[in-house]
Amino acid sequence: MKSSYGAPKAELNELGRVQDRITFLYLEHARVNRQDSAVTVTDQRGTAFIPSAMVNVLMLGPGVDITHRAMELIGDSGMAVIWVGERGVREYAHGRPLDHSSRFLEQQAKLVSNRRTRIAVARKMYQMRFPKEDVSKMTMQQLRGKEGARVRNVYLEQSRKTGVQWNKREYKVDDFASSTPINKALTAAHQALYGLCCSVVVALGASPGLGFVHTGHDMSFIYDFADLYKAQYSIPIAFEMTAKHGNNDIADWTRRGMRDAFANGKILVQMVHDLKYLLSIDDDIQARSMHLWDDQQGLQKFGVQYHEFDSEDDEN
The missing domain is CATH 3.100.10.20 (CRISPR-associated endonuclease Cas1, N-terminal domain)
Structure with a gap:
């Protein structure tokens, strides 16, 4: 019943x-x-x-x-x-991870806590944006500069393509209405993308706060992750919606544009694949698996009543 x-x-x-x-x-x-x-x-x-x-x-x-x-x-x-x-x-x-596993979180924490592996993951992210170039020897400063130039070019390209005037990215958290139509559209588009990234990251059990490029914010990794998709989704859609609708309910029109772009589900499949790639996670994750940690014997069975051994038993 x-x-x-x-x-x-x-x-x-x-x-x-x-x-x-x-x-x-x-x-x-x-x-x-x-x-x-x-x-x-x-x-x-x-x-x-x-x-x-x-x-x-x-x-x-x-x-x-x-x-x-x-x-x-x-x-x-x-x-x-x-x-x-x-x-x-x-x-x-957000709610709990869908797979109820801590594997993504443990692997993410391991990678972000070591300087060498943290840089390696950051380079993976940049390599995905520059597939024809070798970024394996670049410093973080060099990578940031390269990414900044790429994003500026994306803005200018979309401006030429759509006819929407572009000066610079401006966003005031406490005064959304004061922005230009294109900046309003970019804000709405990016927020929709952040939300989708957050849902994937959380659903698979990773942490939104443990970023590899961004740091110090509880959504640092979401900003890292979303940067992989802005040039393909949120930036062109923001320019397209601004060209079509100007300042007329631009946030609503932009959300609808993002919804339509997400509708075929390809970005979700890509996000799941990319997250596993970045964190070096394979597919053999067992749901609801729980163990006890042991510093000498590795993972031990959960739900078993263990007994204390005396020194004589230990010696045998």
Whole structure:
């Protein structure tokens, strides 16, 4: 019999894989609740049902009222939540990793904590952006300069292609409305990309805060990861939407453009592949595997009652 609290919690193998999910869903001026294994969204038009295990990112805009039961379901199903404030200010929250494994997190912490391996991962990221060049001997300063020149060229190329005037990137967290239309569009596009990156990173069990290029922020690794895709997705879409719509609801139009670009799911498959490549993770990850750590004998079985051995037993 079903309990009064809704359907039982889904097992891991019942949840949709991150690359099979809808990329993101934006809501505003609505009440979000839960019915069984679905998130319900109610506004003046009625109620819609959202399968919780089939959405990567839920973007909650102004006027959203969400219940504790809805957040419980969202957390259990590994859906990322982005609270989207006015004027472009955003806060992030998320649920547990989908695979319930700490392998990605342990590997990420290991790589970022060693200077040599941290630089190696950073170079991997830059090599992905410069596939025809060898960056293996470049310093971080050289790589930053090279990347800065690449991004400037992307902006200028898109400006020429779309006819949208470009001067420089400007973004004021506390005054979104004062920006130019293209800068508003870039902010909205990047935030949608950050949200999708966050959902993939968290779903696979890595940490948003352990960055290899960016550091000191709880989303440092998200900024690292998103930089791999801006030239292909958020920058051209921002220029395209600005060329078509000017300053007319540009943030909304840009989010729709990003949604359409994400719709075929190819970026999700690519993100999962890229994250595994960057962290040198293979595919033989066992869900819900837990062990006890031992400094001499390696991993030991979990859920076993161990007994203390006396000195005589130790000697034998």
